[in-house]
Amino acid sequence: MIVPMGATGDDEERTGYGARRGWRAPKGAGPGRTGGRRRGRGRDDRAAAARASPATDDALAPDTLAARIARLSRLPAEDAAALAREDLPAPGAPDALPAAFRALGRLLTAARDAAETARRQAEETADRRARDAARARTQVARAQERETRQREKASAEQGERQRLAGELERTQARLSQVAAERDRLRGPHVDGAARPGGVPGHDDVEVAGLLARVFDLEAQLEERAVALEELTDAREAAEAERDHLVTSARRLRRLALEAGAKDVDLVDPEDAAPLRADELPEVRTVLQAVELAAAHAEHLIYTDRAFSSARTAPYTEPQKLLRDLVALDRVAAAWDVETGIGRPIRDVALEQQLDWADDVSVTARAQNAREYQFSHQGRPLWAGPHVRVATGRGLQRTCRVYLALVKGTEPDLAGLPRGVYVGPVGRHLSDSTSG
Numbered sequence: 001m002i003v004p005m006g007a008t009g010d011d012e013e014r015t016g017y018g019a020r021r022g023w024r025a026p027k028g029a030g031p032g033r034t035g036g037r038r039r040g041r042g043r044d045d046r047a048a049a050a051r052a053s054p055a056t057d058d059a060l061a062p063d064t065l066a067a068r069i070a071r072l073s074r075l076p077a078e079d080a081a082a083l084a085r086e087d088l089p090a091p092g093a094p095d096a097l098p099a100a101f102r103a104l105g106r107l108l109t110a111a112r113d114a115a116e117t118a119r120r121q122a123e124e125t126a127d128r129r130a131r132d133a134a135r136a137r138t139q140v141a142r143a144q145e146r147e148t149r150q151r152e153k154a155s156a157e158q159g160e161r162q163r164l165a166g167e168l169e170r171t172q173a174r175l176s177q178v179a180a181e182r183d184r185l186r187g188p189h190v191d192g193a194a195r196p197g198g199v200p201g202h203d204d205v206e207v208a209g210l211l212a213r214v215f216d217l218e219a220q221l222e223e224r225a226v227a228l229e230e231l232t233d234a235r236e237a238a239e240a241e242r243d244h245l246v247t248s249a250r251r252l253r254r255l256a257l258e259a260g261a262k263d264v265d266l267v268d269p270e271d272a273a274p275l276r277a278d279e280l281p282e283v284r285t286v287l288q289a290v291e292l293a294a295a296h297a298e299h300l301i302y303t304d305r306a307f308s309s310a311r312t313a314p315y316t317e318p319q320k321l322l323r324d325l326v327a328l329d330r331v332a333a334a335w336d337v338e339t340g341i342g343r344p345i346r347d348v349a350l351e352q353q354l355d356w357a358d359d360v361s362v363t364a365r366a367q368n369a370r371e372y373q374f375s376h377q378g379r380p381l382w383a384g385p386h387v388r389v390a391t392g393r394g395l396q397r398t399c400r401v402y403l404a405l406v407k408g409t410e411p412d413l414a415g416l417p418r419g420v421y422v423g424p425v426g427r428h429l430s431d432s433t434s435g
Contacts, residue, residue: 299335
């Protein structure tokens, strides 16, 4: 027997709405509970309830149509309050059902409009932050140009100063030589005859000229020293401005990416400074870190194994993993050169502050072939070089990124281009240290 719309709230609580007579609610079920689990009221719901007017509370009384619709539809408190403000007929009225559907339709339309407005605002925010990031990149480039010009001017002034210092040193040496010769010639006897006193000779004129030259060179050196000091200060100011703008550009880029911007680089290709984890967008899982790094990778090649292994990786600091994956893309850029990088790849990895390992043991790879082998485009690859992202106690504090370096000339990998291929990510593969 179905309880009629006009039944009292006490009957409904005793039997349950729409239940057979004699039906008993499961333990824990009842008003405010569903399936034995309490439907807790969140902070937003409590705030909405606190803001509700007395008229709204009256409209949500158990015997109103709005209250019954809210319970049946399991509406949040805010939507239930909005429904209570609708002009609905009393329960049991002939037009109660159509009016209820119309009210729910209006609520749905309002919710859709609010969602569309929020989406549009999010897109506008992302576009604005993308424009800010682009402006910041332009300002960084200009600051770098100014710094370069100041550096070149300072270098030229330094060279001129060194030239003048050398000329001054030679002039002073010549002056000392001429003065010594003059003193010798002014002695009591020159070729058995005394030199007439008070009559300047050729050497005195040359000494006076050299002294004037010395004074002039010393004045020029002082002017160059002042100019060099000013240029040095200007260069340091330009460097400080560039560092500030680079930091601002990284922050704006991170905010734009977190807001959903699609046309913003994860890392500025022109920014060769060391990477920092807190300057990259926030990721919460290993899979998010791999997906974000792969979406922006320019040189690294991610295989299916990278994503499948990342999906189940228990590592709890994915932000550090994201930093190392972005740094690995720079290493892959060096490896992509067909003629070779001209030095060990380990050196490039160390420059990017990566904890690099050249290979795994032959025994570990032979005894755990299924773990170490992965593929790309149907070609078999073996995990060898790897990056130790973190080494701690337990699976949640340990992370590895295993790689395969393909030269492009291997007979068994015909058709597979040169590159650095990312294999298993996350767990430490089995070896003698993992037991």
